[in-house]
Amino acid sequence: MTGGTPSAGRYRGPEYRRLLAAARRSLERTGGDLAGRISVAQPDDAERKAIIGITGVHQSAGTKRLTVQLADLDAAMRRATGHGLEAVLAAVGGTLRDRPAETASLTAARATLIATAEASPLNESCHWYRSWLADVRRDGTLTRLARQGDEVVLGQAIGVLEYLAAPPAQPAQPARPAPIALPALAAQVTGDTKSLNHGTTLATLILRALALRASVSRPASAAERRDLWDLSGVIVDDLASRVLVLGVEAQGAGLAEWLTDAARYGTPFQVTLHQLATHPIRLRHRKVFVCENPAVLRRACEELGAACPPLLCTEGYPSTAFHRLARIAMEAGGELWYHGDFDWPGVAIAADIIDRHGARAWRMNASDYVSGAGATGSYVALSGDPAGTPWDPELGETMRRTGRAVYEETVTDQLLADLAECASGQPD
Numbered sequence: 001m002t003g004g005t006p007s008a009g010r011y012r013g014p015e016y017r018r019l020l021a022a023a024r025r026s027l028e029r030t031g032g033d034l035a036g037r038i039s040v041a042q043p044d045d046a047e048r049k050a051i052i053g054i055t056g057v058h059q060s061a062g063t064k065r066l067t068v069q070l071a072d073l074d075a076a077m078r079r080a081t082g083h084g085l086e087a088v089l090a091a092v093g094g095t096l097r098d099r100p101a102e103t104a105s106l107t108a109a110r111a112t113l114i115a116t117a118e119a120s121p122l123n124e125s126c127h128w129y130r131s132w133l134a135d136v137r138r139d140g141t142l143t144r145l146a147r148q149g150d151e152v153v154l155g156q157a158i159g160v161l162e163y164l165a166a167p168p169a170q171p172a173q174p175a176r177p178a179p180i181a182l183p184a185l186a187a188q189v190t191g192d193t194k195s196l197n198h199g200t201t202l203a204t205l206i207l208r209a210l211a212l213r214a215s216v217s218r219p220a221s222a223a224e225r226r227d228l229w230d231l232s233g234v235i236v237d238d239l240a241s242r243v244l245v246l247g248v249e250a251q252g253a254g255l256a257e258w259l260t261d262a263a264r265y266g267t268p269f270q271v272t273l274h275q276l277a278t279h280p281i282r283l284r285h286r287k288v289f290v291c292e293n294p295a296v297l298r299r300a301c302e303e304l305g306a307a308c309p310p311l312l313c314t315e316g317y318p319s320t321a322f323h324r325l326a327r328i329a330m331e332a333g334g335e336l337w338y339h340g341d342f343d344w345p346g347v348a349i350a351a352d353i354i355d356r357h358g359a360r361a362w363r364m365n366a367s368d369y370v371s372g373a374g375a376t377g378s379y380v381a382l383s384g385d386p387a388g389t390p391w392d393p394e395l396g397e398t399m400r401r402t403g404r405a406v407y408e409e410t411v412t413d414q415l416l417a418d419l420a421e422c423a424s425g426q427p428d
Contacts, residue, residue, distance in 0.1 A: 015046035042389040109146035238274035255279035266305030292340035337362035342406035348387035372406035
């Protein structure tokens with residue numbers, strides 16, 4: 001705007017409001033082009049007289065629509081104020097937007113983001129990366145980043161993904177980089193230890209890509225986020241994530257020695273994710289049992305002690321530490337045998353562990369459920385949404401039909417009998 005601020009007081013009245021709003025929309029849409037025209041529908045008498053004053057053309061009362069050439073409106077503004085239409089509109093309602101210029105700028109910024117992403121070596125070597133890029137282009141994420149001026153975020157996301165996606169030994173397998181703490185990774189790539197905290201745009205972008213890389217759904221809970229980071233070699237909270245074990249012997253130094261000593265004395269042992277990440281171990285066992293409730297492991301400690309075969313306890317929803325130890329067991333050729341509660345959350349956990357680790361159901365079939373339900377005097381109704389039981393579809397149907405929960409603690413006698421039989425007849 002030149003020549004100072006116009007005195008636009010006369011144009012602030014309600015009789016000019018709709019006319020000037022239409023003029024603003026037109027100029028913003030066209031980048032200031034005065035070649036068009038605007039109109040006011042169903043004008044009241046004050047609006048009709050205001051427009052007659054601008055155009056000098058009489059319009060009879062009751063006219064349904066009054067039309068004004070923008071050039072005429074601009075000329076009227078110059079005669080009245082010494083300033084053009086754009087300057088008066090800015091004085092009345094603030095600076096006008098130049099939408100064509102904004103669109104061109106946004107298009108250019110988006111093209112720069114796409115070029116940056118496509119320049120990554122991951123674009124050539126990783127199908128999951130190309131799928132991620134296609135997703136964020138398709139759903140408007142790249143456009144939002146460009147509009148908000150967050151172009152640097154995409155570059156940082158690509159930097160993290162390149163760090164985590166060192167070429168694997170086998171193309172079909174995810175890379176297994178050396179574990180790194182989440183704050184350390186954030187500082188290394190962005191210089192800010194908190195940039196990968198949950199809820200940041202950067203963390204959300206990266207987790208979307210890592211989910212595609214691991215062929216899993218986008219994480220919807222804190223536990224799923226931790227597990228996905230861990231699967232990618234990033235440790236979120238390596239001290240809080242733990243797994244309770246009994247009778248687990250291992251090869252290696254540090255943690256392996258502590259586990260072996262604890263097994264020798266029949267002592268339960270809490271293994272942290274930090275220990276698993278910093279002390280490489282190899283398990284010695286062919287068969288590893290898993291329970292959900294620590295009460296089962298506590299009784300195994302009391303009644304079997306050092307004779308108890310290897311037993312892991314998820315203590316409810318499995319932790320990242322549990323999944324890490326389960327993978328170690330499977331990679332060594334072991335078998336996981338899982339038992340949990342016969343309620344909907346319990347069978348959902350069972351389904352996840354069976355699917356994720358190739359575990360086997362341990363007394364988790366329909367007949368086991370019926371036996372447990374018949375042996376308990378108390379009655380707890382099933383609640384929540386039914387979960388699938390793909391290892392035994394009959395189990396899910398029987399649970400829906402029976403409608404009662406059977407918790408692990410009530411069938412511990414049978415579980416301990418299995419553990420004792422394994423210890424005496426199937427030594428590892």
